[in-house]
Amino acid sequence: MKVVHTIHHLQEAVSDFKKQHLTVGFVPTMGALHQGHISLTQRAKAENNVVVVSIFINPMQFNNADDFKKYPVTTESDLAMLSEAGCHLVFLPSADEVYTAHEAPLVFDLEMLDKVMEGEFRPGHFQGVITVVNKFFNWIKPDKAYFGEKDFQQLAVIRKMSTALHPDMEIIGCPTLREKNGLAMSSRNRRLSEQERKDASVIYESISLLTELKSSLDVSAAKNQVINSIQSVQPFKVEYLDIVNADTLISLSQWTESSPMRACIAVWCNEVRLIDNVPV
Numbered sequence: 676m677k678v679v680h681t682i683h684h685l686q687e688a689v690s691d692f693k694k695q696h697l698t699v700g701f702v703p704t705m706g707a708l709h710q711g712h713i714s715l716t717q718r719a720k721a722e723n724n725v726v727v728v729s730i731f732i733n734p735m736q737f738n739n740a741d742d743f744k745k746y747p748v749t750t751e752s753d754l755a756m757l758s759e760a761g762c763h764l765v766f767l768p769s770a771d772e773v774y775t776a777h778e779a780p781l782v783f784d785l786e787m788l789d790k791v792m793e794g795e796f797r798p799g800h801f802q803g804v805i806t807v808v809n810k811f812f813n814w815i816k817p818d819k820a821y822f823g824e825k826d827f828q829q830l831a832v833i834r835k836m837s838t839a840l841h842p843d844m845e846i847i848g849c850p851t852l853r854e855k856n857g858l859a860m861s862s863r864n865r866r867l868s869e870q871e872r873k874d875a876s877v878i879y880e881s882i883s884l885l886t887e888l889k890s891s892l893d894v895s896a897a898k899n900q901v902i903n904s905i906q907s908v909q910p911f912k913v914e915y916l917d918i919v920n921a922d923t924l925i926s927l928s929q930w931t932e933s934s935p936m937r938a939c940i941a942v943w944c945n946e947v948r949l950i951d952n953v954p955v
C-alpha cells in the first residue's frame with residue numbers, strides 16, 4: 676500500500692493505474708477508522724481493480740471549532756487497517772495542500788438538500804463537504820466512489836453534486852455498520868465514555884420502533900414518543916428527529932406509502948453529537 680501526501684504524487688499514482696486500464700474505487704474518510712469505513716473499502720475492492728482511500732479532516736465542513744479540534748486522529752492504526760483491508764493507495768494531504776489561503780467554498784446550489792436537518796443545524800457544513808469531495812473527484816477521477824448511509828443526507832448531497840459535475844462517476848451508498856448494541860459506528864464514538872457508549876443504544880432502539888408506531892400513531896405523536904424515550908436516558912438530548920421522503924429529504928407530517936420514508940436523528944451526548952437514520 677502506497678501513502679502519498681501531495682496532489683502531484685496522488686495524480687502520478689492514479690495515472691499509473693489508468694495507464695494499466697485499472698478501474699479505480701474511491702473512499703473518502705476523515706480517519707479514526709472503524710469497521711464502517713473498512714466495509715466501504717472492502718466493497719470498493721470487490722468492485723474495482725484498485726482502491727484509493729483519502730484521510731483528511733476537512734476544516735471547511737466543521738461549523739464548530741471545538742468539534743474540529745477534538746476530532747480523533749489515529750493515523751498509524753488507520754494505515755494498518757487499510758493495508759489489512761487491501762487498499763492500494765492512501766491520500767493523506769495537509770490542509771495547505773487541499774486549500775489555498777482563505778479559499779471560498781465551491782458555488783453549487785444544493786437546493787433544499789442543505790437547508791434541512793444537518794443543513795439547518797450545521798450551516799455551511801455540506802458546502803464544505805462538496806467542496807472537498809469535488810476536488811478529490813477531479814484529482815482522482817474514480818470510476819466509483821463509496822459513501823455510507825450512516826450519513827444519509829450527505830449521500831443525497833454527494834449524489835446531487837456528482838450527477839451535475841461528475842456524470843460518468845458512479846456513487847455507491849453502503850449500509851450502516853453498527854456496534855453489537857445497535858449504536859451506529861462513528862469516529863465520534865471514541866469520545867464517549869464506556870457507559871455512554873452502552874447507553875447510546877437507546878438511539879437506534881428508539882428510532883427502530885417507528886416502523887411499528889406508524890400503524891397506531893400520527894407522525895408527530897410517534898416522533899414525540901421516540902424523543903421522550905431517548906431523553907429519558909441521561910444525558911441524551913435530541914437536536915432533531917425528522918421523518919423525510921428518502922429521495923427529496925422533504926419533511927413529512929403524515930405517513931405515506933407512495934415513496935420510501937427515512938427517519939433521521941441528531942442527538943447530543945454532553946458535547947458529542949451523534950447522528951443516525953433508519954428506513955421507516
Ligand code: AMP
Pocket residue numbers: 703704705706710711712714715821822823824825826849850851852853859860861862
Ligand atoms: P467519515 O470519516 O465520518 O467522514 O466517514 C467516511 C465515510 O464512511 C462516509 O461515507 C461515511 O458515511 C462512512 N461511514 C461512517 N460511519 C459508517 C458506518 N457506521 N457504516 C458505514 N459507513 C460509515
